[in-house]
Amino acid sequence: MITFERVSKRYEEGHDALREVSVHINRDELVFITGHSGAGKSTLLRLIMLMDRPSRGQVTVDGQNLASVRSRGIPQHRRNIGVVFQNHQLLFDRSVFDNVALPLIIAGYDHREVGRRVRAALDKVGLLDRERANPITLSGGEQQRVGIARAVVGKPKILLADEPTGNLDPALSAEIMDLFEEFNQVGVTVLIASHDLVLISRMHHRIITLRQGSLVSGSTP
């Protein structure tokens, strides 16, 4: 589903974020990426999202070489990927419902379909009764679940998460990880960047370890 072939990323100031990384992630797999901050976890996700382009090497997502995706095609590419951020990236000037509906509005769904799907996604993350609330009134864990609902509402094939449990206590973190596992079980390829080794080593999934931009372990299942 996702393939990195000898991918390097050097930022303009000369910092090497990734060095010759080759890794393959299968369809339906759930994979953790770990490493210290600055090891290149986020860069890996950014390259998949086309928020950055690699300096060298080739990234392939769902059979498409990302080098062939021009900037016009980036929105379409991103619609096929759900993303969850550490800081949730929610819009506090609108309701939970409208936050979750955003990807569907962008993709141009009919409003009845939007209502149906948003409620299904909110139900999945256990926030159906909060759809009219403003996300700012929710707890950190609830906000993160709104973020997850938004990421999965468009039924993407790929789900990316960058430190999704970064600000949460262990019990809430475990709940969030369970959610990701559930999505993985229905066929979504899930890629989670996390430095919470205690939590992720309990979960028996492949762990890709990066150190200073290089792949240390976990290149194959």
Next chain:
Amino acid sequence: MGRREPVRRKEGASVSRTRLRDQYNAWIQHHRLSAADSLLRVLEHPGSSMLTWLVIGIALALPVCLNVALDNVSQVSASWDSPAQISLFLQDEVAVDRARQLEVELGARRDVSETRFISREQALDEFRTLSGFADVLASLEENPLPDLILVTPVATLDGPAVSALRTQLQGNSDVAEAVLDMEWLERLNSLMDLGRRLVLAVGGMLVIGVLLILGNTIRLAIESRRDEIVIVKLVGGSNSFVRRPFLYTGLWYGVGGGVLAALVVSAALWFMEEPIGELAMLYESAFHLSGLGVMGALNLVILGGLLGLAGAWLAVSRHLVHIEPR
């Protein structure tokens, strides 16, 4: 939606047609949504929105007022029957018979459509009744006015040809002086041309000012919604999707400005109506100040809307591209 594209395409043309219709509906729906949302945002801050509207309204009203004034002046000058007329003042020693004969001769010319002889006595009578200087005139020993033949050239004659005709008539030995009555009208017309240019120049500058003001307003709107733009782009919003609400914001500012401009112009006309009416009465003229009219007001609103769109486009094309998820 797009995610399913490769699968659905195999299903045939009917599916892709409904997909197109879905996309069209979604596009319309987002336009409606953006328009309503932008309008609500504009109305959410009535104070600052009103300021923007006023700035645009006044900037548009100024050249429009000038233009309305010029239109009225040209309406007045057009009502003065303006085919060029040449006044031939005859030499004192020319007898009335000779003058009548000259009138007929000139009237027979192919380039003259009409002649009229006004004898010095007739002229004096006319002057007496019109000027109110009857007593003064009565005390004069002799009539100071010359005989006069008014020559109206045919309408097809243009300016230089009429001038040439005047020179030719001036050459006649019976004629003391041939005066072309067009001259003051020409002066007025060229003054009006100057006025129109001035309106154009002032209007152009103010339009640029309006564009810049709108561009800046939209730039601020973009800045205040930077986080939202980043998120929308992250979940797959295209540039046109992100652009749309800001273009509508510009449109609403422009339309509001156009409406205010129409109101300002109407108010100015209303303010001027009474003194101008009095002035017209003094000149025994039926002149009536003509305003913008419904079409003029509508055009002003449309112009405002277009300027709003253009200003928003200016800001959006400059600033939106630089807001990318980091």
